[in-house]
Every structure is written in structure tokens, then in C-alpha cells.
Amino acid sequence: xxxxxxxxxxGILADPLRFRxxxxxxxxxxxxxxxVELTGAKQPTISHHLKVLRDAGIVSxxxxxxxxxxxxxxxxxxxxxxMVSEIADRAAGAxxxxxxxx
Amino acid sequence: xxxxxxxxxxGILADPLRFRxxxxxxxxxxxxxxxVELTGAKQPTISHHLKVLRDAGIVSxxxxxxxxxxxxxxxxxxxxxxMVSEIADRAAGAxxxxxxxx
DNA sequence: ACGTAGTATAAATCTATGTTGATATCAACC
DNA sequence: GGTTGATATCAACATAGATTTATACTACGT
Numbered sequence: 001x002x003x004x005x006x007x008x009x010x011g012i013l014a015d016p017l018r019f020r021x022x023x024x025x026x027x028x029x030x031x032x033x034x035x036v037e038l039t040g041a042k043q044p045t046i047s048h049h050l051k052v053l054r055d056a057g058i059v060s061x062x063x064x065x066x067x068x069x070x071x072x073x074x075x076x077x078x079x080x081x082x083m084v085s086e087i088a089d090r091a092a093g094a095x096x097x098x099x100x101x102x
Numbered sequence: 103x104x105x106x107x108x109x110x111x112x113g114i115l116a117d118p119l120r121f122r123x124x125x126x127x128x129x130x131x132x133x134x135x136x137x138v139e140l141t142g143a144k145q146p147t148i149s150h151h152l153k154v155l156r157d158a159g160i161v162s163x164x165x166x167x168x169x170x171x172x173x174x175x176x177x178x179x180x181x182x183x184x185m186v187s188e189i190a191d192r193a194a195g196a197x198x199x200x201x202x203x204x
Numbered sequence: 205a206c207g208t209a210g211t212a213t214a215a216a217t218c219t220a221t222g223t224t225g226a227t228a229t230c231a232a233c234c
Numbered sequence: 235g236g237t238t239g240a241t242a243t244c245a246a247c248a249t250a251g252a253t254t255t256a257t258a259c260t261a262c263g264t
Binding site: 145148165 | 208209210211212213214
Binding site: 006007010011012013014015016019022023025026027028029030031033034064067069072073074075077078080081082084085087088089090091092094095096097098099101 | 108109112113114115116117118121124125127128129130131132133135136166169171174175176177179180182183184186187189190191192193194196197198199200201203
């Protein structure tokens with residue numbers, strides 16, 4: 001599923017280990033074994049999170065020999081950041097009036 | 103607690119109802135009763151989410167008579183959006199080289 | 205001071221999901 | 235073709251957190 005809403009992407013960034021993976025992939029492409037090494041997490045755990053990230057379109061994967069390399073899709077993160085930013089903009093420009101209670 | 107990390111704020115935006123509250127507050131200040139009306143959720147549920155949002159510094163509250171009005175803190179959302187955006191920027195400028203496996 | 209309305213808190217329940225151990229898949233090398 | 239190494243999937247378990255019912259708090263009106 002590629003249609004990711006703000007709620008969906010937020011949920012994905014909400015897990016510490018998954019965010020760590022995103023942060024690591026922001027620097028360079030890495031394969032599963034690297035991420036296992038760098039995070040100290042078990043391999044099935046990493047694979048699970050990578051699947052979540054891939055299904056949401058936040059990372060892309062490419063098999064290289066026996067390994068699978070993962071790359072962060074910057075556009076996906078940017079579009080998410082933009083959506084959040086637009087909500088903030090709306091709030092900044094909102095009226096100061098208060099809706100009275102019934 | 104006011105020191106909100108990316109993971110924390112992400113977790114807060116990850117709940118559909120809580121995001122709905124944030125989205126509604128982006129337009130205007132509202133009190134608890136309004137949010138109960140607009141969302142159809144039970145009052146304790148709304149109060150709970152408002153507490154979470156307030157503890158994270160995403161909304162501020164002001165008592166007005168028997169009511170409590172809530173306001174979205176645009177700066178908080180903007181700073182979060184910026185942090186996410188910076189990660190995306192890092193990814194966009196990252197090297198295409200792949201770290202070899204050991 | 206009492207009753208009422210709006211809101212907040214507490215305890216209990218339920219659901220979603222992260223983690224784990226075991227196993228399956230799949231490519232490379234002999 | 236069989237073995238090995240890397241990764242993915244599966245089932246079971248554990249935990250975090252959202253929702254609910256009940257209750258407490260607080261300000262206003264009479």
C-alpha cells in the first residue's frame with residue numbers, strides 16, 4: 001500500500017527502533033545485516049520493521065546477491081513533513097476568536 | 103514534559119482521533135465540549151487525548167469559566183516538521199555508495 | 205449552601221503491535 | 235545437487251496504550 005496518510009507515517013516513525021533505522025538509512029544505503037549490527041536488534045525484528053517501512057513506501061529495497069540493500073525515499077519523508085507543516089501554518093494564521101459553547 | 107523528540111511527537115500524531123483533534127484545533131480554539139461534539143467521542147476519551155497533547159506541548163489550555171479552551175501551538179508542530187525535513191534532506195544528499203558487508 | 209454543568213482523573217478492559225524462536229526461502233559457491 | 239550464509243515469514247507471547255464506566259473536582263446560578 002502506497003497511499004500513506006499523516007497518521008500512518010506518524011505511526012511508523014513512532015517506534016524507536018524503526019526511527020533509528022530511518023535515521024541510519026538517511027546517511028547511506030544499508031543491507032539487513034548492517035542494520036542488525038548497528039542496532040543490536042535481532043534479525044527477524046529488523047526484517048519486520050523493514051517490511052513495514054517498505055509497505056509504506058518510506059524505503060525501497062534492492063536485492064544484491066544474497067543481501068538486500070535498503071534506501072530511504074527522501075520524497076516520501078519530505079511530503080510527510082510538508083503535510084505537517086501545512087497544518088502548523090493553518091494554526092499560525094487561524095483566528096483568535098473562540099467559538100462559544102452552546 | 104516539554105522536551106519532545108521526533109519519536110514522541112510521531113506517536114502523538116499516530117492516533118486517528120488525536121490527529122483529528124489537532125486538525126480541528128488548527129482552525130480555531132475549541133473547548134472540550136466542542137471536541138466531544140465534533141468528533142463524536144466520549145468526553146473522558148477527549149480529555150485523555152488533550153492531556154497527552156498538552157503534556158507534549160502541542161496544545162496549550164486556558165480555563166474560561168467552567169470550560170477549558172485549547173489552542174494548537176504552531177511552533178511545536180513546525181519544529182517537528184523541520185526535524186523530519188532535515189532527515190529527508192540528509193537522505194537526498196547522501197552518497198550512493200553501498201557499505202560492503204563483512 | 206446546594207444543585208448543575210463542564211471537565212478531569214482512576215481503574216479495568218481490550219486491542220494493536222513489537223519482539224522472539226523456529227522455520228522457510230533463496231542465492232552463491234563448492 | 236548439496237551446503238552455507240543472508241533474509242524473510244510464521245506463530246506465540248508480551249506489552250503499550252486507547253476506550254469505557256464510574257467518580258471526583260470546580261465554577262457558576264439560584
